[in-house]
Amino acid sequence: MSSNKVLVIGGGPAGLEAARSAAELGGEVILLEKRERLGGTPDRENYAKLTHHWRDASEAMAELAASVTNHPRVQVKYQAEVKGMSGSAGNFEVQIEAGGVAESLNVGSIIIATGFQHFDPGRATQYYNYYSFPDVITLTDLEKMLKEHNVVRPSNGQPPKKIAFIQCVGSRDRQIGNEYCSKVCCGIASKQAIELREQLPDSKVMIFYIDMRMYGYWENEIYWKAQEQHKVNYVKGVISEVLKKGDQLLIRGEDTTMSRPMEVTMDMVVLSVGMEPSAGTRAIAQLLGVKQNKYGFIEAGGEGGLDTVATSVPGIFVAGAAAGPADLNDSISSAGLAAARAMALVRA
């Protein structure tokens, strides 16, 4: 018995868009969300502003969620987890548990949208001392402070005057195992730097980088804006270690275009942590038997490489950052394509 239903796993931006698109294309959609609310990482990690159109993240996620919860053809199951799967394209039998109740779903296609998690800076090979020094924080920690309009040094509750961003923490690193570029951190750091300068106009904000990777319009909309209008300073040469100096932090590295060592004190250091596959992504790949790449993300692209939402299992598609580092634009675009592919399959 074949099913015309589409199962979307994950209620973040990619899952929401996949569910919305599939429903708008006429599909019957079941959306599984592990937590009690939709919105995914932007919601859970308290994102402040989005790089796109500088929108309030909660507001944008709420809109996306509403378009799904208000849709008559989408059924959302909260506190839901996949427990097992059998069958094949057009006719999958998926065992789940939602709100503590086990049930079996018969669906024609599956879209995985289980996303990413931020790199744990404790794993960095450099001595950034995230877990030792309170004033060493991550992009996600800062994002929360920015959202609350309360950017202060955790050590003393005072607003920082000198703030350094360190790029590529946990990305582009063979020793760590994450050889890829996480794509978004240059843009996010620059976005946060602008917000910092807006919220703390007297602060000096510096970004230390290996390469600034501001692809597409991020170049002119974020990078140039940060430098030209908000006077954020960029220095090529990433920091090798963060030490304690009095009640401040001492960042040490090389200023490469000057070919000089640097030892500069900062009040706060922000680690631009990259993306890794979320625990959910790793688990679902195992459960559904889809191939993962060497970094644990779900391998997408199909045989020719251009089937960008296809997984190794026919009928199972992947959307968003479950397939690798992606920003919101990427995630939402791939979600739309995954919905189209999933619908084409159940209608055939």
Place this chain on the structure above:
Amino acid sequence: MAKYEKAKAIEKENIVVDGIDVSGHWNRMFEQRTIFEYTPELIEKIADIPGGESFANCYQCAKCVAVCPVDVVGNYGPRKLYRYAQTGMDLTEAPELWLCTTCANCLRVCPKEVNMVKIMPAAREQAILDGKFVPPELQQAFENTAKSGNPLGQPQRKRDAWIQNAGVPVPIIKDLSRPVDVLWYVGSYPSYHPRGIDAASAAARIFTALGIDFAILGKEEKDDADSQRLAGEKGLFEMMTEYNIATFNKYEWKEMVVTGPHELNAFKNVYPKYGFERPVVHYTTFLARHLDQLKPLLKHPVNKKITYHDPCYLGRHNGEYEAPRKLLQAIPGVELVEMGRNRENGYCCGGGGGGMWMDSFTAKHTTMRLSEKRAMEAASTGADVLAVACPFEVSRFEDAVKSTGNEHVGVLDILELLDKSMRGE
């Protein structure tokens, strides 16, 4: 500049400290290289000056450095200035402030439109206002301009003395008391400098042979002061501008022809901001327009291999690359050869932006003069003659061919070459 260079070992051969001889490596020390503080405020200091805004926009691509004529003979370049400022250099107090010739080659390639042609004059003006160091020779040129109406410090009453030996009558507009077609603004160097006078005399003969109805301002003519403006003396420039515009407007004329590209830049691009908007052309553009009448006059072959140096303020600043070449190619016998850097990418002679009056200062911060580098490039083409079209250049390049052992390369203004062909040697 040592502060921004690589670590240097400092070791005195003979030194006695408190009566103890520590000659030799006992006293060896190294200069500090570590950056202990970043100083974004020193970038802001420049960007906050009107005109200096784009200084803060540099993203360190370094395209400017390779095309910067000063870096070719030293260690310089707009992107470095940004980094120096970010690491402690106050540009208004640094020698770097005075090295830029405003040649605009960096701006030509800059993806972020960092405009040193605006930044440098703004920062220099600030330095002057704040009483910071100004190269004394530049200060002298400013004073000469203010006192005598020209940077050479020559008396105003002698400004038209050169016409006595021009070989043709050179009418003074005041004496004509009638409208003319062409008001020829001669310029300070063509009026006073011996080699400039050669070019001015040649121009007078060419205009006469072409039957141009022209006149000059004579003793009423004063310097355009555009280079003084670019060197930071905006006040002086405005004073001269006020006088010049009033003088130009006293008489009736249809078009102004200027001998120098700097004057062209002043009258055509800057004076409009002060209310003067009338047709002004460089002599090469003007003569190229009369090429059909000019060609039959060029009777005598000039059998020379000639290379042409594009003046920054004629080429990059005003887009005229073809007229000078058309004129040279109209001379029978001339073989025109190009240097590697030409037209939009032409190398600078070092005379612009006040560089004309800072040669001794610049020499302390460069390995050779820009004009010497260019003279060597000209010589390497095998040319017999380095042709120029800017009154700053003849004297600069004549010195440069000598100092680099290339005396066999003659330096001649295009006017002189045309005149040679017209009259024979």
